Amino acid sequence: MRVDAPSLAKRLGTGLPGACLLCGPEPLLVEESCDVVRHAARAQGFVERLRFDADSRFDWDALAGQSRSLSLFATRRLIELRIPSGRPGEVGGRCIAELAAEPVADTSLMIIAGRIERAVRSSKWFKAVERHGIVVEHPLVDAGALPGWIRQRLRSEGLSFDEGVVERLSHLLEGNLLAAAQEIRLLALLAPDNRVRVDDVDAIIADHARFDVFAFVDACLAGRLPRALRILGGLRREGIAPPLIQWALAREARAMAVMAEQLEGGAAIAQVLQANRVWEKNKKTVAAALRRIERRRWLDVVRLLARADRVLKGRESVTIDGDVWQEFEKIALALSGKRWLLTAQQRTGQVT
Numbered sequence: 001m002r003v004d005a006p007s008l009a010k011r012l013g014t015g016l017p018g019a020c021l022l023c024g025p026e027p028l029l030v031e032e033s034c035d036v037v038r039h040a041a042r043a044q045g046f047v048e049r050l051r052f053d054a055d056s057r058f059d060w061d062a063l064a065g066q067s068r069s070l071s072l073f074a075t076r077r078l079i080e081l082r083i084p085s086g087r088p089g090e091v092g093g094r095c096i097a098e099l100a101a102e103p104v105a106d107t108s109l110m111i112i113a114g115r116i117e118r119a120v121r122s123s124k125w126f127k128a129v130e131r132h133g134i135v136v137e138h139p140l141v142d143a144g145a146l147p148g149w150i151r152q153r154l155r156s157e158g159l160s161f162d163e164g165v166v167e168r169l170s171h172l173l174e175g176n177l178l179a180a181a182q183e184i185r186l187l188a189l190l191a192p193d194n195r196v197r198v199d200d201v202d203a204i205i206a207d208h209a210r211f212d213v214f215a216f217v218d219a220c221l222a223g224r225l226p227r228a229l230r231i232l233g234g235l236r237r238e239g240i241a242p243p244l245i246q247w248a249l250a251r252e253a254r255a256m257a258v259m260a261e262q263l264e265g266g267a268a269i270a271q272v273l274q275a276n277r278v279w280e281k282n283k284k285t286v287a288a289a290l291r292r293i294e295r296r297r298w299l300d301v302v303r304l305l306a307r308a309d310r311v312l313k314g315r316e317s318v319t320i321d322g323d324v325w326q327e328f329e330k331i332a333l334a335l336s337g338k339r340w341l342l343t344a345q346q347r348t349g350q351v352t
Contacts, residue, residue, distance in 0.1 A: 003134050005033055012040035016078075017133040018103020019096070021126070023086060023113040024138030028177045030112060033136050037110050038078065046076040046108060054083045060095045068104050076106040086113040086120055093125035100128040109133075115140075141177055143215070146170045150180065154196065157188040161196040168201045172209055179208035211235060213248045218282075220335035221252070221289045228332045232325070242312055242324050246305065249331055253301045256286070260295035289335075301334045 003011050022033045038049070052063055067079060081096075088096055099109050111129065116137065120126055129135055141149050147170050154161055173180040183205050191200050211231040219228035235245065255276060262272045269290065273283050308327035 001134060002130065003136050005029065005136055005138060008033055008134075008136055009036050009040065011134065012037065016041055016044055016046065016108045018107075019100040019109040019111065019129050019133035021111045021113065021129045021133070021135045022138075023111075023116045023136070025115040025140045026138050026177055027114075028181055029138035029141075030114075033138065034080075034110065034112060041076075041078045041108065044076070046078045048075045048077040049080065050077060051080045052082070054081060054088060054092060058092070060088075060091050064095050064099070067099055067107055067109065077108070079107060079109050081109060081111045083111060083113045086116045088125060093123055096125040097128035100125070100132045103132070143170075143174055146174055146180075149177075150184070153181065153184050154187075157184060159184075159188055159191060159194050159196050162198060164198045165196050165201055168198050169205065172201070172205050172207050175210035175212070175215070176208045183208065209234060210238065213240065213245050216245065216332075217248050217252050217335075218285065220249075220332050221256075222285050223289070223292060223336045225332065225336040228336060229329065232328055232332060236325055242328075245328060246308055246312060246324075249328070249335075250302075250305045250309075253298060253305055253331075253335070256289065256293075257295065257298040257302055259286075260290055260293070260298045263290060264295050293335075297334065301331060304331050304334060 016037075020037060022030050022037070024030050041049075050066065052058070052066075054060075063079075063081065083092070096109075096111065103109075116126070126135075139145070147166050150166050150169050150173070154166075169180070169183075173183060187196050187200065187204060188194070190204055191197075211234045213235065216228060216231040216235060219225075219231055232245075259272050259276055262275070263269060267275075269287055272290075273286060278286050304327065308324055308331065311324045311327055
């Protein structure tokens with residue numbers, strides 16, 4: 001059965017299942033659910049705990065044998081199986097499915113995984129755990145969901161807070177949920193009278209925000225230039241390889257140029273988005289960007305990217321010291337719909 005994280009402790013109070021799967025892209029939330037399972041296990045007499053880490057060379061027969069053997073101390077056992085990839089393979093999937101469908105007395109299997117892909121959810125082993133045990137999937141806490149998560153976390157620590165606190169914390173802690181949890185715990189220790197003010201946040205909390213390349217591209221497409229430049233600065237400080245940023249930008253710009261050409265040819269925007277397989281959650285942003293920026297400007301962006309690629313490869317130095325990050329800033333300007341004009345030489349790639 002599916003159980004959401006807040007309901008997990010109550011569900012386990014009726015007894016530990018033969019198998020449970022805790023998974024999701026947020027390691028902090030998955031580990032917190034693991035602690036809930038461990039606490040319930042101890043309360044129910046599961047005093048022995050075994051851990052297995054499944055990699056490409058993992059011996060699944062050893063897990064099956066250990067699961068079905070008698071405990072050395074004649075106690076109840078919790079077996080932790082970590083599968084970071086979320087893909088146990090054919091042999092591993094068969095082993096998990098059997099253990100879930102035919103649980104061993106006094107033994108409970110806790111499977112810990114990262115993000116579970118859609119194809120895996122239809123696998124036999126996943127469905128076996130879902131049917132006979134418990135599945136807890138933790139969603140990604142993205143920029144849109146972070147304020148709500150922070151608000152709930154502050155309240156769970158017994159804190160009240162002034163207006164602006166959640167927004168400030170979201171700004172400082174975006175993309176780094178572990179740091180967010182630690183800093184909120186620190187606020188609970190240091191905030192006077194259990195009330196958090198914006199000044200308290202600025203005095204106590206450092207900037208732990210972390211971003212990924214796709215968050216940068218999304219901010220550009222959404223026309224949120226200050227956010228895009230902040231993310232770009234964060235990527236640079238974290239040492240993200242410029243070729244990765246170049247690849248993500250080029251892929252998006254080429255796709256947008258193709259869609260803009262289709263729109264210019266008279267196709268309906270819904271049809272264009274569907275034909276180009278734009279994800280449902282991205283359709284609104286992509287559609288707005290296509291309305292905001294005409295096809296000619298998308299082609300300019302592609303040319304800017306070609307120039308950035310030459311700077312990366314050392315074949316062209318069009319900025320001070322050939323700094324490709326300045327090229328990325330210009331591309332962010334163009335993708336955000338801000339005015340950026342190319343010279344005739346730049347349009348033809350004949351820059352000296």
